[in-house]
Amino acid sequence: xxxxxRLKNRIRKLNAPARQSEQGREIASxxxxxxxxxxxxxxxxxxxxxxxxxxxGDARLSLSAGNRRLxxxxxxxxxxxxxxxxxxGVSLTRPDxxxxxxxxxALTTALAGSEPIFVRTEPAADGQVDFAxxxxxxxxxxxxxxxxSADAGPPDAPDEAGGLDMFLTTAPSLARAWVRxxxxxxxxxxxxxxxxxxxxxxxxxxxxxxxDMVPASGSNRFVAIGRSPDDGDCLLFVxxxxxxxxxxxxxxTLDQAKKTWQDAVR
Amino acid sequence: xFDISFEKExxxxxxxxxxxxLAAFADLSARMVLRVSADExxxxxxxxxxxxxxxxxxxxxxxxxxxxxxxxxxxVVAGTEESRFFIRSLSDPSDALILIVGEPxxxxxxxxxxxxxxxxxxxxxxxx
Numbered sequence: 001x002x003x004x005x006r007l008k009n010r011i012r013k014l015n016a017p018a019r020q021s022e023q024g025r026e027i028a029s030x031x032x033x034x035x036x037x038x039x040x041x042x043x044x045x046x047x048x049x050x051x052x053x054x055x056x057g058d059a060r061l062s063l064s065a066g067n068r069r070l071x072x073x074x075x076x077x078x079x080x081x082x083x084x085x086x087x088x089g090v091s092l093t094r095p096d097x098x099x100x101x102x103x104x105x106a107l108t109t110a111l112a113g114s115e116p117i118f119v120r121t122e123p124a125a126d127g128q129v130d131f132a133x134x135x136x137x138x139x140x141x142x143x144x145x146x147x148x149s150a151d152a153g154p155p156d157a158p159d160e161a162g163g164l165d166m167f168l169t170t171a172p173s174l175a176r177a178w179v180r181x182x183x184x185x186x187x188x189x190x191x192x193x194x195x196x197x198x199x200x201x202x203x204x205x206x207x208x209x210x211x212d213m214v215p216a217s218g219s220n221r222f223v224a225i226g227r228s229p230d231d232g233d234c235l236l237f238v239x240x241x242x243x244x245x246x247x248x249x250x251x252x253t254l255d256q257a258k259k260t261w262q263d264a265v266r
Numbered sequence: 267x268f269d270i271s272f273e274k275e276x277x278x279x280x281x282x283x284x285x286x287x288l289a290a291f292a293d294l295s296a297r298m299v300l301r302v303s304a305d306e307x308x309x310x311x312x313x314x315x316x317x318x319x320x321x322x323x324x325x326x327x328x329x330x331x332x333x334x335x336x337x338x339x340x341x342v343v344a345g346t347e348e349s350r351f352f353i354r355s356l357s358d359p360s361d362a363l364i365l366i367v368g369e370p371x372x373x374x375x376x377x378x379x380x381x382x383x384x385x386x387x388x389x390x391x392x393x394x
Binding site: 198199202207210211215221223224230234248255258261266 | 336
């Protein structure tokens, strides 16, 4: 389960010898240390809006991140900054294939070398919070074939929530707001505050209890409720075992969300 | 009132959609399925369960607060092989169609075909 993996990674960091410097915390070392995995693991653990300053040798790379998403490249300097410069300030929300390729090239080139990779966390340059901005670290890892679990110890055994995790990490840049439920309680939230408030209120309603009792397909449920296929937002409830999520998504993206869900649980 | 022709309309809807193994007409306010067209005649328990599901998805009292004050008009309970669609009539909010359709299927096509039949049914009732 992804949350367990994240927790293990956090404990591993806490147990590691403290090697702090003005460059920050050492996150990877050795010539074979993957800059992509190092960057994406840090982004994946960044919930609040932050600037992450990575350094390796004389190279510096500043990224904006939040809500486990890479939002953009803010600054690059050093011997291999060239591929990153044109991407500074470029939105990474729903990047196309070409942009994903350029971004991968920029990250690997900017942080190439054999020195250790360090990261320092700073407050976000922009106080604005846009929870839908950027692309999740998990989606980028999936697109680039990076196994984030490899850096965090042995992979976890597959479990019932695997499909739900996959769905929640690859699909809902679609979601305006989401609530993650675990064993009946709210485990995590995100998105537009007003929409999120309505979702949280609904999560405690009798309707929610009824929807949670909809007969499952295998051990999974996908229930979408809205006005019409192209009108406003629709409520989406997905569950696997004791894990579940409520999302509000634009109605016109429902077919896409359904297909993503089916692919994730198949 | 219904006559045999409405079941033929449901048969025609299933044929038009393709891969639709069941189409049923429900009165949400009475919580009753009134007509069924299906490949194999479903058991009463299955029909009652589908009707309960339609009421859960379309008539839940907390749902309008999520949908800008309006009640739901469409819902889908999806599986990997087939999905159950619940479509409320735009003309008469107590009327709904229940459809079980094989995947993959797009919601817009289901919606248009279902509303077309529901509208014709409402117009027929108004005329009679």
